Amino acid sequence: MPTNLIPGNAVIGQAGGPTAVINQSLVGVVQGLLEARAGIDPATGRPSSGSAPGQPSPIKKILGMRHGVRGLVNADFYDFTSTNPEHLERLARTPSAALGSTRDKPDAAYCQRIFEACKKHDIRYFFYIGGNDSSDTCRLVNETARSTNYELRCFHIPKTVDNDLMENDHCPGFPSAARFVAMACMADFMDNISLPGIKINVVMGRHAGFLTAASALARRADRLDPSTDGPQLIYLPEVPFDMDRFVADVEHWYAKKGRCHIAVSEGIQDKDHNPIAAKLFEGETDAHGNVQLSGSGALGDALADFLKKKLTPAGGKPPRVRADTFGYIQRCFPDPSPVDAREARAAGREAARLALSGDLDGSIAIQRTSPIEPGALYAAALKRVDLSAIAAKTRVMPPEFIEGHSNVSRRFLDYCRPLVGELPPFERL
Amino acid sequence: MPTNLIPGNAVIGQAGGPTAVINQSLVGVVQGLLEARAGIDPATGRPSSGSAPGQPSPIKKILGMRHGVRGLVNADFYDFTSTNPEHLERLARTPSAALGSTRDKPDAAYCQRIFEACKKHDIRYFFYIGGNDSSDTCRLVNETARSTNYELRCFHIPKTVDNDLMENDHCPGFPSAARFVAMACMADFMDNISLPGIKINVVMGRHAGFLTAASALARRADRLDPSTDGPQLIYLPEVPFDMDRFVADVEHWYAKKGRCHIAVSEGIQDKDHNPIAAKLFEGETDAHGNVQLSGSGALGDALADFLKKKLTPAGGKPPRVRADTFGYIQRCFPDPSPVDAREARAAGREAARLALSGDLDGSIAIQRTSPIEPGALYAAALKRVDLSAIAAKTRVMPPEFIEGHSNVSRRFLDYCRPLVGELPPFERL
Numbered sequence: 001m002p003t004n005l006i007p008g009n010a011v012i013g014q015a016g017g018p019t020a021v022i023n024q025s026l027v028g029v030v031q032g033l034l035e036a037r038a039g040i041d042p043a044t045g046r047p048s049s050g051s052a053p054g055q056p057s058p059i060k061k062i063l064g065m066r067h068g069v070r071g072l073v074n075a076d077f078y079d080f081t082s083t084n085p086e087h088l089e090r091l092a093r094t095p096s097a098a099l100g101s102t103r104d105k106p107d108a109a110y111c112q113r114i115f116e117a118c119k120k121h122d123i124r125y126f127f128y129i130g131g132n133d134s135s136d137t138c139r140l141v142n143e144t145a146r147s148t149n150y151e152l153r154c155f156h157i158p159k160t161v162d163n164d165l166m167e168n169d170h171c172p173g174f175p176s177a178a179r180f181v182a183m184a185c186m187a188d189f190m191d192n193i194s195l196p197g198i199k200i201n202v203v204m205g206r207h208a209g210f211l212t213a214a215s216a217l218a219r220r221a222d223r224l225d226p227s228t229d230g231p232q233l234i235y236l237p238e239v240p241f242d243m244d245r246f247v248a249d250v251e252h253w254y255a256k257k258g259r260c261h262i263a264v265s266e267g268i269q270d271k272d273h274n275p276i277a278a279k280l281f282e283g284e285t286d287a288h289g290n291v292q293l294s295g296s297g298a299l300g301d302a303l304a305d306f307l308k309k310k311l312t313p314a315g316g317k318p319p320r321v322r323a324d325t326f327g328y329i330q331r332c333f334p335d336p337s338p339v340d341a342r343e344a345r346a347a348g349r350e351a352a353r354l355a356l357s358g359d360l361d362g363s364i365a366i367q368r369t370s371p372i373e374p375g376a377l378y379a380a381a382l383k384r385v386d387l388s389a390i391a392a393k394t395r396v397m398p399p400e401f402i403e404g405h406s407n408v409s410r411r412f413l414d415y416c417r418p419l420v421g422e423l424p425p426f427e428r429l
Numbered sequence: 430m431p432t433n434l435i436p437g438n439a440v441i442g443q444a445g446g447p448t449a450v451i452n453q454s455l456v457g458v459v460q461g462l463l464e465a466r467a468g469i470d471p472a473t474g475r476p477s478s479g480s481a482p483g484q485p486s487p488i489k490k491i492l493g494m495r496h497g498v499r500g501l502v503n504a505d506f507y508d509f510t511s512t513n514p515e516h517l518e519r520l521a522r523t524p525s526a527a528l529g530s531t532r533d534k535p536d537a538a539y540c541q542r543i544f545e546a547c548k549k550h551d552i553r554y555f556f557y558i559g560g561n562d563s564s565d566t567c568r569l570v571n572e573t574a575r576s577t578n579y580e581l582r583c584f585h586i587p588k589t590v591d592n593d594l595m596e597n598d599h600c601p602g603f604p605s606a607a608r609f610v611a612m613a614c615m616a617d618f619m620d621n622i623s624l625p626g627i628k629i630n631v632v633m634g635r636h637a638g639f640l641t642a643a644s645a646l647a648r649r650a651d652r653l654d655p656s657t658d659g660p661q662l663i664y665l666p667e668v669p670f671d672m673d674r675f676v677a678d679v680e681h682w683y684a685k686k687g688r689c690h691i692a693v694s695e696g697i698q699d700k701d702h703n704p705i706a707a708k709l710f711e712g713e714t715d716a717h718g719n720v721q722l723s724g725s726g727a728l729g730d731a732l733a734d735f736l737k738k739k740l741t742p743a744g745g746k747p748p749r750v751r752a753d754t755f756g757y758i759q760r761c762f763p764d765p766s767p768v769d770a771r772e773a774r775a776a777g778r779e780a781a782r783l784a785l786s787g788d789l790d791g792s793i794a795i796q797r798t799s800p801i802e803p804g805a806l807y808a809a810a811l812k813r814v815d816l817s818a819i820a821a822k823t824r825v826m827p828p829e830f831i832e833g834h835s836n837v838s839r840r841f842l843d844y845c846r847p848l849v850g851e852l853p854p855f856e857r858l
Contacts, residue, residue, distance in 0.1 A: 095855075103624065184762065190761060191447050194443075195446070195447065199724075297726010297753075322723070322757070325754065327754070328753055333616055
């Protein structure tokens, strides 16, 4: 361990929408710091050279901020310093954000209060687990500290079911949510062929379609052909959504099969980037002026009503059209992908390791080291990237993951399949 | 095996909403019949006395009707007679109705066509897996056969996530759906304390509240106290729903905790038995004149809008209110309760056994043989009951399962807990 580390307290926060594995990252940071306090060098996993357990460590207290930076400015902390290891293990396996989360997006004045709180509570190590807004908070806090020469080591640990962080192959939280979407769509497609009709499933993702695209894993084997297994149609925010083309797409499958299974992102947009949800109904807007997409069935219901109206033959009966919105369940369902649980923990530990190895700031990125190919043995590595490379930026589905206007590519399937874990084998007559 | 069994074909159908384990029952019937064809006495599990494998069995062909009785009248069959056993095992573990389902509710004329089809295809054994409507179909077909002295052995195998069949402790399909509801509510409650607000989850169940009541299993240990863990409020169709009382209930918890987690049945009714869904919006009606409840987020969204309006302080900001509707996923999610999978299979086998043991008709009921007590070792037995005891009747939550107007009783928890299998242990700070 470098000897130039300024002794002080460490603080950890969780922000944004919770996930099934965000507590794995929390526990990863806490464990990394606890081991450092116990005299174990995070770089080697062995007792620090020249140090013995019990020797003063640069980490004094390990504090959790309750509800993110709001807990920091309000001095609302949970003290992890003497937490029992079994408690931590159980916590890691519990979904959602154990410390509480926040949607606060600090401006310069708020950042100043955060920074003042850091000084007041002798905080020298700052860890923040979240998405692109949270990495921006981390970047702002870091810059404020730098500008006043207060040494604060600031690290961001990625988390988002939307999978929309730059520099990352994928983000902790996404594989588990993708697993849920795939399993829900597998079962719901069987439901749809059992009682045929038109079925719309609305999946999370305001700007990035990764999670909606994961519905394609519901198809058996690696088939891209939507004529055998559903979903037949997959609509992503990255591809302009046209209402007339949508009706024609559904009509095609409904005429051919007497049914149609559809996955649609809550964030679908028209060619001018206007959210379809905003066009179809007057939704509530959040603190950032975004239309409320989750926690409402409005988009699915509006699309279903639209299809019913358009596909009812003159004087005839409307087709059976149903819409489900997967909602908040998809981000926290307690059946995480094993890869995701492992990586989320490792990302937390890596942030602690870097902070104690002399690094001043950064974000932990997951980078795949195995090829994206059918049958490749999945492997990934963690890499430090600059906060500015992640902060407030949004990654969307690359064109090579998209096929046509309503399907994903084989490359996307090869990308996504190793992340979600084993899916149950289904049989058909 | 009795020697007075008239040789003929057997036919099996699946009807109503599919479940995670309805294919277990299908495979149970098929296996029972296949073993009889192989000369194994279903009563003893040993080669029939005086018979040897290969000896003529009363069962000629084993036919699956595609999409229930519709497949029977249209001669649309799947032939199970020489199905490979591994294929059957995989099929049993696949959710939804492998043969396809139907919502057809035959009248006397339709029943006549069913009966004609039975005669035409030399069917002497009729098995129908479904809920109360399907048991009524079975009863009607049985009576038509009796009235013309055509020997047709008619058996109903229970299936319904609503858990609303008479004579049954619980119905195959319910434990798996209850497991999903409990797990989804566990995770969603953690989500709700992480990002506080008012959260409504709408659960299936038109007349019976069992599935909504299962949300109470989301609370840790056996706590009935909603002040520690959610859901704080549980609304069942059995208890008249009053909009003003609903607002007061939510206001109470929101004032106390700054959040409120709510489970509400899609079938909630006012004191005059009018569905709240019908009062709040003009829903689509189905073939039986019922308002469409599932496959739409309308009820949850209407309740959320109502709360927002009522709970917004004069000149102030509306509270964060979100609604998710669990939708079709809850009935087929591919993580069945082990008890449910086992019992659904056993119920199918028992129907085959009874038919081949000389019984003419009946429904298979699951009856608990262990006490409903905390810590009791769960045990159940299968019992033949008359079709008329089940047909077209609806069981609802007994008063001893309900506590007050927005909670379940300890007895309900003791009833439900052994059915759903292990739930993941969650930890809080």
